Amino acid sequence: MTIFLTVLFTIFIAEMGDKTQLLLVAMAGKYKVSHILTGTWLATVLLNVLAVGVGAALGSYLDMRIIKLAAGLAFFWFAYSTLKGEEEEEEKEMKHKAGPILAIFGSFFIGELGDKTQLSAITLAANYTNHQLVSAFQVFLGCTLGLILADLIGLIVGVVLKSKMPTGILNAVSFGIFAVFGVISIREAMLLIFGAGIKAVAGCLFITVVFAILCLYIFGKRRAGKH
Numbered sequence: 001m002t003i004f005l006t007v008l009f010t011i012f013i014a015e016m017g018d019k020t021q022l023l024l025v026a027m028a029g030k031y032k033v034s035h036i037l038t039g040t041w042l043a044t045v046l047l048n049v050l051a052v053g054v055g056a057a058l059g060s061y062l063d064m065r066i067i068k069l070a071a072g073l074a075f076f077w078f079a080y081s082t083l084k085g086e087e088e089e090e091e092k093e094m095k096h097k098a099g100p101i102l103a104i105f106g107s108f109f110i111g112e113l114g115d116k117t118q119l120s121a122i123t124l125a126a127n128y129t130n131h132q133l134v135s136a137f138q139v140f141l142g143c144t145l146g147l148i149l150a151d152l153i154g155l156i157v158g159v160v161l162k163s164k165m166p167t168g169i170l171n172a173v174s175f176g177i178f179a180v181f182g183v184i185s186i187r188e189a190m191l192l193i194f195g196a197g198i199k200a201v202a203g204c205l206f207i208t209v210v211f212a213i214l215c216l217y218i219f220g221k222r223r224a225g226k227h
Contacts, residue, residue, distance in 0.1 A: 003135060007124050007142025008149075014120045015150035019181050020111045023075075024151050026174035028158025030082060031100050039104030040151060047112055048143040051121035052136050065192040071110045072185030076211045078107060079178035082171055083218045111181075117147060183208055 015021055027036050112118055121143040125136070161173070186207050190200040 004138040004142045007121075007139050008146040010120060010124060011117060011143050011146030012150050014117045015147055016153075019184075020108060020117070021151055021154035022177055023107070023111060023181065024154035025158040025161065026078070026082075026177040027104060028155055029161065029171060029174040030078070031104060033155070033159060035100040036104055036155060039101045040108045041148060042101075043105045043109040043112065044144055044147050044151075047109060047118055048121055048140050048147070051118055051143060052125045052140045065189055068185050068189035068192060071107075071113075072182050072187075072189055072207070074107045074110055075178045075182035075185060076207075078103075079175050079182060080211065080214055080218065082175045082178065083215055083222070111185075112147075179211075182211065 024036065024040065121139075124143065125139050183204070187200070187204045190203040194200040194203060
């Protein structure tokens with residue numbers, strides 16, 4: 001029980017203010033709560049199975065350059081799709097109910113993979129499992145519940161904002177959160193690929209500018225459609 005409570009508290013504190021918690025605030029303005037809960041909880045379970053099962057050796061098999069780049073592109077895609085409006089998304093949800101869940105699952109999984117919360121879970125697994133099934137289960141349960149509880153706070157904040165704020169403002173906030181974390185992840189990926197220097201800056205700027213051009217195109221198209 002001590003292991004479980006220690007792990008739960010540690011993961012809960014590690015996740016507070018983390019990017020995936022803030023992403024749930026943005027997701028609440030775009031997706032249904034049931035889709036968000038299903039996607040994030042499935043990702044949470046899988047992430048912690050990996051963390052506990054593979055332990056500290058997990059990092060040896062992952063190329064963080066690919067993970068950071070994929071996370072950045074996923075966040076940019078969420079920001080871009082926010083500009084496309086709610087009507088198109090609602091039509092897609094009616095046709096493909098699994099679509100939003102898979103999108104949320106993939107974004108949350110990639111965003112959390114290699115993040116400080118999962119690294120904390122790997123460290124806790126290495127320290128407490130001791131090759132004992134009961135200890136491993138306690139670590140898994142503590143990691144999973146700690147992550148879920150912290151992210152529920154972000155989701156609740158997002159739902160409250162959705163009910164209190166005009167749709168346009170909430171979409172702008174969601175877009176801003178996704179875009180900022182996209183830039184941060186792309187920058188981290190470029191630094192891992194090229195190291196500190198002009199190539200990393202140029203790579204980050206290039207991808208960000210392409211993203212900005214696409215967003216401006218969609219924004220202009222929407223405004224033209226209103227006239």
